[in-house]
Amino acid sequence: MKTLSAILTGASALAFATFALAQDDVPPLATLSPPPIPDDNRMTPEKIALGEQLFWDGRLSGNGSMPCSACHLPDAGWGTGSPISFGYPGTQHWRNSQTILNSAYYNKGFWEGSVTSLESQAKGAAGGAVAGNGDGSMMEMRLRFVPDYVRDFKKVFGTEWPQVAHAWDAIAAYERTIVTDASKVPFDRYLAGEESAMTESAVRGMEIFNGEAGCISCHNGALVSDQRFYNIGVPPAAEFSEDPLYQITLRWELYQKGVPEDVYRNGDNDLGLYHVTKQPKDKGKFRTPSLRELRWTEPYMHNGALSDLADVVAFYNGGGGEGQTAGLQPLGLNEAQQADLVAFLEALSMDEPLLLDEPELPETATWSEFQQ
């Protein structure tokens, strides 16, 4: 992995030394290596191509019209684009659809880290009552009646018929291709020695990020995330109090997770990591998101409460939100410094969004094909 220290000789040694000193207990920012690939789900072009189709295929949902792409659209930064995701008909989600850009690098999925692989994330989302609401065997049966899928699952997984568990494998393989291309990222080019790749403002912002503002404390390493959980006091989403279905869905989630009744009856805001641990100290904690590809993934925070990067920087500059337990302090950055920080955050994204077209989906067998 190419790290900051590895390129010190080719860049501004003084600037790097300054923040390296200030935060030398955390991994420095770095260029992403290829994402880790699980031993039991190796990548092949055929598997990725199959996963691409399945990602867009509503057959993998209860009502046949809620594919993965319903909440993870390329032209919405691979999220929904709205502050809060819409949820399955009859429910209303209460969180922002997290982008799947670079999800390959996370060691756990969902904002509360409740799954530990992309494979289980796909299964959970397709089957969960708030998202896909699909019955596993019904989804599988729909796949088995698509001749192209029968052929492709056999080719990729060696089974006589498509198995829904393999669908999650294929989708996860596809998602592992939806990652940053370092050659298109100003920050990564700068790290590689191309000094003009970042603006002067962005370079100053990087110093603030690593030094005075201390962003690097949590947003570190190649992913620009420590993958830990913090409560930074994000305010409730404005739209949360508009439709009672939000509340129903949130409390259902808590109920599903097995929290005590007094908690889900009074849990009028998202309790985050607490859903998983049931430890009161974890209420309101969410996993540190990567800051890569931020330009394309607005709005921000687990509930989309902040609409642009200037708002995010201003939020931290004020010391976080009410009730935060992360130990944030007001940063005291002036407007120029905040603008520099925004410039650096923008430099962590590719110059163009990663847009992929919707693939053509295979047809269900015709009646006469059934009879063969």
Added chain:
Amino acid sequence: MKTLSAILTGASALAFATFALAQDDVPPLATLSPPPIPDDNRMTPEKIALGEQLFWDGRLSGNGSMPCSACHLPDAGWGTGSPISFGYPGTQHWRNSQTILNSAYYNKGFWEGSVTSLESQAKGAAGGAVAGNGDGSMMEMRLRFVPDYVRDFKKVFGTEWPQVAHAWDAIAAYERTIVTDASKVPFDRYLAGEESAMTESAVRGMEIFNGEAGCISCHNGALVSDQRFYNIGVPPAAEFSEDPLYQITLRWELYQKGVPEDVYRNGDNDLGLYHVTKQPKDKGKFRTPSLRELRWTEPYMHNGALSDLADVVAFYNGGGGEGQTAGLQPLGLNEAQQADLVAFLEALSMDEPLLLDEPELPETATWSEFQQ
């Protein structure tokens, strides 16, 4: 229970004696007693009223819009009215929605008898991927956010919050009120001694039913059903071969039931009781339906393949359909006799359909109510 023998002295003794002699090994036709009520689900007006609302409430489904009444509409004879039910979005059902008229009297539910109570039928339909596709705890959470339901479930079941298992109890209680009123049925009035209640044609039809045609062999007792299973060779539904989703859904059902792969891969028609028993001899067998309220429950047969009573009588007159294993023989009835049989079948229904209005449904709590 008032039976034919009990009223022999008050009616045409000769006519009754004739068919009683011919079929004295089966229970004679009779007037229905009040339906059996399970010890663990007693009837109260409050429970019935609650069940009435829940029967029409889409909250008890996956997408919030598939209540019991979606497939059991009063003005469609408490079925769907179409030959084949429509199924949950993304699926296509392969059977006629059986009427719930007098379902209180059956000792098992669904055409294949796969459940043994109305309570479990309601649960199975609301949760099944082909019908309601509801997640139990999500349905329950929706109920818990309806103040009127919280109040009413507490009143009826004594629980602090609505429990979805109690919803099935309430719906079953309501369904036990959707039964024949003997005072409105020509046949029952005739049995009670009102000789003019049935036309002469219907009286002749009754004799044919009990004698020459032998309908009474299977359609007997007060329910006019022996609740056993037969394969009478009903032809496939015409619309079955129009949409591949029918086939997907049928095979999913077989797959769910755990039949061997070669069976569900080649099961291009409804295998009925075989779904439950997996015994090859049971393929194509369906439970004898009641003939009560037949006037209001067209079309007929498990797949709605016969659209009127004349067709049904003609079907039996021809000795049933291809592949039948019920031992049916051609009846050799002439047209007048067939018309008499139809007249009698019509006399087994109330003079008017049992129409009940959709109740007003309670509202989900407002946002401010959540905060209290």
